[in-house]
Amino acid sequence: MHYIKNLRQYGIFIVFSIICLIISFISPQFLTVSNWTIIITQVSINALLAFGVTFVIITGGIDLSLGSIVAVAGVSAAMLAHPDSYPVLVPVFAGLLAGLLIGAFNGFIITKSKIAPFIVTLGTMTIGRGLALILSNGRPVSNLSEPFVFIGSGKIMNIPVLIVILVLMFILCSIILNKTILGRYIYAVGGNEQAARASGINVTQVKMAVYSISGLLAGLAGILLTSRITTGQPNAGAGFELDAIAAVVIGGTSTTGGKGTIAGTLIGVLLIGVINNSLDLLNVTSYYQQVVMGIIIIGAVVLDSLNQKSNS
Amino acid sequence: MHPADEQILKVNGLSKSFFGVKALDNIHFDLKRGEVHALMGENGAGKSTFMKILIGLLKADAGSISFNSEQIENMDVHSIMKKGISMIHQEILMVPELSVAQNIFLGREIKRAYLLDEQAINQQAENLLQSMGLNIKVQTKAKHLSIAELQLVEIAKAVSNNARVIIMDEPSSALSEKEVEILFNTIKDLKSKGVAIIYISHKMEEIFQIADRITVLRDGKFIATKPAAELDKSNLISLMVGRELEELFYANSITQPEVILKVKNLNKKGKFSDINFDVHAGEVLGIAGLMGAGRTEIAKAIYGLDSFDSGEIMLKGKKLEIRSPKEAIREGIGYVSEDRKALGFIPELSVKQNISLSSILNYSKSWFIDENKEEKASSKIAKQLNIKASGLNQKVMNLSGGNQQKVVIARVLMASPSLIILDEPTRGIDIGAKHEIYKLIRKLTESGLAVIMISSELPEILGMSNRILVLSKGKQKTILTQKEASQEKIMQYALH
């Protein structure tokens, strides 16, 4: 029950439903199983990034290095994923490790130096992009093995692997935030860092954990992207962090920390995905698409905050 | 001209509900020019809701407010402030990076040809502070001021704003005796200029010293308005709580010989030096002293929140090397901070989640929280401490100050400490909750817990402590036994 209570984003959920309803009237293809399969596949990569950065934002931090981590992890995985080189677990592990290491590096610098996360992750964003270019010599890494490509385009029992991974990560992240000690500590640190420390919480460890989780999920996203487009590109993922952060904010997570849910973030991710999808379905010119997207992002958040005011 | 009896503010039949619960029910109130009118009531009595409506932060459901015979109940905050009603908030709202003068003139800066006239701003601010007898440099940044100084500057700001009514919410809670004197002088000065003051405080002595009339609210209802001279402490308290309260005598007389905490030669440069004391099982050691005497600093050093330079801390005969609160808690030390908002609780978390925060490892299986266990344990202690909340899942930010404090104490106790340090445990909470906390301390000491209690309220420290350590300017002056101690003696040592 308290899951639903925690859904501060009732408001955003209603907005989301209304938008879906309107689109389904205009576009008959919208409310079909096949279209929703596509929407969910398309948002899966942004969803993983957004889940990760939800942890970070709840502690009151920010992670701008996500897009670069996607590139580093993608390129590292692709380089080890050529046919007849290694079993598929090796590139997957390499990609995850790359993400984890950069995330942990973020956490380490942020907790040791007390420099604002915005600055630190801005730095790692650039470093990461450079690393991806160095690793790949500035060229896409292609020719990937069948099993590796399966991750991004295969199906398990007629469900795309991407969706399976998305659902698993959704459940996993929700459990971490709601059911574990770490999750409790994350909310505590974001709600009042000093009081959390005075209550006996090791704030440094908590922050290390959230940036590592964010990096790890971005690494996974990099693997999925690489597998989906069957090439590891050093310039992939540029700007992904902004889409992810937008989704988190739409989903009701406060950028000042202390509150937010994975379910809300998922709604935010889906909202962005639905808008992209439906504007394509309706063949709205891309110039207008960007304007519409911006309006909906702001509108959704405004509606949500109005809804909250009337609740309190 | 003597307009003292002239009515400046008149409130009629004010009501306000939140979610169908009446927070204010048909309140009547009036204020005369040049009067100090105390507003009394326990926390949750409706004082702050009433004040928020008065300054335009909330809209009333029913009733009228007239100010200088003008209806103001539908005006917004800014218009009301312009009309001449100002409030000095408990939390000081100043821009830390701006100077005192800049803060005073914030939003109505003096300009010359479109540019800021800093010189005029400084000059006028200086005149203002001088006229109030305040010795504060106007070019100091606000962040360098003490809470007391900030408060006095806030009052100065209201005065310079031509306020005709100033609302003071617990203005003395963070002030030293001397500063309270300055505050009272300022108030008297304001009175003579015809400014009316609504004074909210829990400190009885102050009320009788300063107030002309007293209005009491209880549970959102208007109880009475009476001249202060017609009331004494006990019948005021009975008006507020609706029942008589016994006097403050809670110290546990049976302390045990076992030494729980031993502090030897504790030093921190610029903060405190040569601190030596023991705390026995079942004992309350009071620590008295003026603000800045080093009381909180010693507490934080013992708890691992701050470092110290040299000295030894031993708990039950074992030498401690504590570097963080986490380690202190593990060793069995608990700390309730004087700064509840900053160091006490997590506002966005629920009552239950706050209570279990320091001891969550006891209510979990490996990485997972056992919510049943957590719920049971926290509901038990919430009942013991009589925490009033709509439920264990209510966010702590929505509780009254007294209940927030109980939540913090509950959190500390859940970690089963053998020593707790209570730093100003009753600051800013109402009389009913205060007495509950006193009783709780008594019960805890009876069960063998050692307690260090830091307090600025002398009656409290005298009534609660078995022994009293008095600090002055970072130095330990004496340790008085309960028999030896008196208000005068403590002040003598503290001012030494």
Added chain:
Amino acid sequence: MKYTHLILIGLLLFITGCNQSESNKNNAPDKIVIGISMLSMQNEFIVNISDEMQKKAEELGAELIIVDAERSPLKQIEQVESFIAQKVDVIILNPCEYEASSPAVTKALAANIPIVNVNSATKVQPTAFVGSNDVESGRIAMKFIAEKLGSKGNIVMIQGLNGQAAQIQREQGAKEIMAEFPGLNMFAQQTAEWDRAKSMDLMQNWIQSYGTKINAVFAHNDEMGLGAVKALQDAGMKDKVIVVSIDAITDALQAVKKGDLDATVFQDARKQGAGAIETAVKIARGQKFDREVLIPFKLLVKEDVDSYLK
């Protein structure tokens, strides 16, 4: 505050001084120094041009200073200014934008340093231009589609980043051909910002909208073409839809060989790179040179690609 300004000015003077002394060294008469500002070293095609330049320079004994403008015309202008300060012999510019990069050309010409544009044009005429005409590539691709469809059918076009010269010209070329074949119908056109993943999303959404009514896809570059191929394959429609794109990057050649991509239009990075260096060296040595060297595009289908896959 005043002091910080002084220190800054001092630093600036010091740095310019350093540049000056460096340029003396560069000015050795025997070796030709060429300053090169490239659009973006994160783009495979551009990296190919740059690699070829280095090879050719080694062969001709020229010294290259290659810098990356990271798609910023402003940065590009600053880089050219720094080349002028270093007194290089020739500047090669791989312009970021048609208009915004023009001041770089003007400045070089004003400083009497010859400037060669490679790959794309600027509004201001440089000393020489080496590259290909992007309008032509659009024409070639669309002609192929018209042939394959028998002059009638429904086409969707996946565009590059709107407003860039390559996008505008490729669209223009395609539309020219479509005007000749009234049977060809443009169903939808949308940008995927040169990006494979975005193109894949776009194609999936179009498949939802139009389904099997789509007969052909023209993508402004190979990355997007390959994204479209992937989406069509996933929907089991690839064998019914023709996909053509431009650039002939390695991945695309592989795809053409496998029959996944129907054709790609080869833009010769090597010839562009080599041609630019050759022209630059000729200018520096005072030899005769062509003011415009146009490297032709070539349509590559399955049978052609083997010789390009090396």
